[in-house]
Amino acid sequence: MATRNVVLTDHMDQVINDLVVSGRYQNASEVMREGLRLLEQREAEELAKLDALRHATSAGLMDLERGRFIEIGGDQLGELLADIGERAALTPTKNR
Template sequence: MNVSLTPELENIVQLKVKGGLYNSASEVVREGIRLLHQRDEMREKKLESLRIEIQKGIDDLEGGRIRDGNEVMSEFKDRLLRMKRQNG
């Protein structure tokens, strides 16, 4: 496999090797690919978690388990006021 880098990226790779953290440009590139793969996996896990939460919301809506938004906000404000009074 042959990889072409922009001059800016090539400079970054060279700086990493010169800094002593990596022994070669290949090590820098491999580490970058590993990190990219980890980021992609984390993103997919977050998306799956979000899909699950969305489905829970849909299920609640379809099951009639909903609350009026104004009522919730009013309760939230009341709770904040009580907390402020308790804390002085």
């Protein structure tokens, strides 16, 4: 395994010490590895969200180019957004 020296704030050092003393982790290395695993997971989730947004944007732009859209007035926007919100709330998702 590779070894690195890192500079921690006093607060970060205390968090690590508290987790080790609690018995949840055997040593500081375990705490740091868990933190990096969580960071890696969060980064992967963010990339997946960004990819989904890119695909949705692409699909929306294609719909616009093909004339598949409706025009609404400003007075209808609130109602449309409320309807979309209600449908989204009823749609089960993995990460809610």
